Amino acid sequence: MLVNRYIFLMVCELSIEKLVQGGEGLARLNDGRVCFVWGGLPGERCRVELTTSKKDFARGRVVEVLEKSADRVQPRCPLYGKCGGCSLQHLDSAKQVPYLERVERENFQRIAHQELSADFKIYQAEPWGYRNRARVVYLGERDGRCRFGFRKQESNGVVAIENCPVLTSGLSDFLKNAKASEIFKGLKRIPKDLELNLFDDGAGRVAYYYRGMPESRRQECSVSTVKMCDKGIVSDASVFFQSNLSLLPRLVESVREAVDEGIASGAASDEWLIDLFSGVGFFAAMLQDRFKRITTVEREPLCLKYAKVNLSGNKGAAETENVSAPAEEWLAKNVVDKPATLIVDPPRTGLPPEALSAIVKSSVNRLIYVSCDPVTLARDFAKFSAAGFALKRAEGFAFYPQTPHLEMMFVLAR
Ligand SMILES: C[S@@+](CC[C@H](N)C(=O)[O-])C[C@H]1O[C@@H](n2cnc3c(N)ncnc32)[C@H](O)[C@@H]1O
Incomplete structure (x- = not known):
């Protein structure tokens, strides 16, 4: 019986009602279950092949x-x-930004039970040719040239790249x-499916890193300096850096405005900037001339080296401390008892619960939350809201056109 039902449902005709988080279309099956449809747009009638069938929902393409x-x-893309x-x-x-805005408003309503204000706006990027970071798989050489691939959708397989129009x-x-012969110089054997991180510094030079790269080649191949808002930021292709350098100055501008507003209003202070999940100290470096003391906290040990370099020219701050530790651990050990300025920029998973509750218990009354996942941002906001924080400012940054991803900045205060 179950088997028959599954076969019956393999391909069906569905009407797409709207787009949801993640870019899938939402439709309803005859039995009332919701079906998330890859590749469907609102108002369309489609033949859909079901790929997943669960008790409460299904998925298809x-x-x-x-x-x-x-x-x-x-x-546009062959892949x-x-x-x-x-x-x-x-x-x-x-039409992608209006979609991102609608989904973000719905997320916030559904998860945080609040409305984003009418003036919530999303800054747009160039739709193609914007992506300055990529991870590719080396597939061997043909006619003296390397061949590369991307990881396939929902599997560990690899698909060869012909041309990627967002890069x-x-x-x-x-x-x-x-x-x-150049990329793998000094390597005795190239492992199968070796992954390379590529990073375009925005000035025509591409840095790259792969596991096993000879240490002697590291500086030359994987380290680069990005010119951003009149500063040079040093990074390494193996660690995190934002992947849309064209729109990044707008995010920096918004963060600077939010910091200045906080200091001017007295809700935050210029005594101490705490940059949690700091990577190579990007935001701290963009803000360093505004503060007397700066602390950056980042888990990835290699970032520490570059955070030190990037904050070394700090003329304004009396004291700069770069810490290599999980943010939640640092918060547990350090008492934040001043109205410091706090920036958090966690990975997709959002704030670790221990970090969130330490912030709530501290004397921080205003924080800037930069997020690459609106769902975990809304989840964390709901917890901050329960602890007395309100949303003062919300802006979106469409860093990743052609994808359903959105970068966000929230300013919270209590
Ligand atoms: C989205 S990136 C932001 C980096 C930086 N703010 C920037 O704009 O370049 C998140 C960073 O958090 C780091 N990270 C992840 N979990 C962490 C944790 N529990 N504590 C501290 N850092 C963490 C990652 O290594 C990564 O560098």
């Missing part, structure tokens, strides 16, 4: 569009639907022209 939305466009990225390419670039021209040129 569009195999044929029967009634097409006016917002549907031909995906659309095959590699793990850019799942929103079938939606007109001009910067610097990264595309690197992928076309790279020679194994």
Whole structure:
């Protein structure tokens, strides 16, 4: 019986009601269950192949569009639907920001039970050629040139890259022209499926890193300096850095405005900046001339080296401390008993619960929360809200066109 039901449901005709978090279309099956449909747009009627069937919901992919939305466009990339990225390419670039805004408003309502204000805005990036960071898999050499691939969608397999239209021209040129004899110089054997992190510094130079890179080549190959808002930020291709350098200055501007507002209002102070999940000290470096004391906290040990370099020219601050530790551990050991200025920029998983409760218990009355996942941001906001914090400012940054991802900045105060 179960088997028959599954076969019956393998392909069915569905009407897509709306787009939801993650870029899937939402439809209803005949039995009332919700079905998340990869590749469907609101208002469309599609033939959908079901890929997952659970008690409460199902998942599927569009195999044929029967009634097409006016917002549907031909995906530009030959790897659309095959590699793990850019799942929103079938939606007109001009319609992607309105989609991100609607989903973000719904997330906030559903998870935090509050409304984002009417003036919530999302800053837009160039729709193509923006991505300055990529992880690729080395697939061997043909005719003296390296071949690379991306990880496939929902599997560990690899699909060969022909041309990736969201990458910067610097990264595309690197992928076309790279020679194994240069990249892997000094390596005795190239392991199968070796992954490379690539980083375009925005000025035409591509840094790269792979596990096992000879230490003697590290400085030359994987370290780069990014010019950002009149500062040089040193980083390494193996650690985190933002992947849309064109829109990043707008986020820096918003963070600076939020910091200045906090200090001017007296809710935060210029005595102490605490930059948690600081990476190579990016935000602290952008703000260093405003503070007397700066602490950066980051778990990845290599970031410490570069945070020190990036904060070393601090003329304004009397004291700079770069800590290599989990943020939750640092918060547990250090009493924040001043109205310090706090910035948090955690990974997709959001704030570890211990970090969140330590912030709530501290004397921090205002914080700037930068997030790459609106769902965990809304979840964490709900906890801050229960502890008396209110949302003072919310802005979005469409760092990743053609994907359903959105960068956010919230300012919270109590
Ligand atoms: C989204 S990145 C932000 C980095 C930095 N703010 C920037 O803009 O370049 C998050 C960073 O948090 C670090 N991280 C993850 N979990 C952490 C933890 N529990 N404590 C401290 N750092 C953590 C990651 O290594 C990563 O560098």
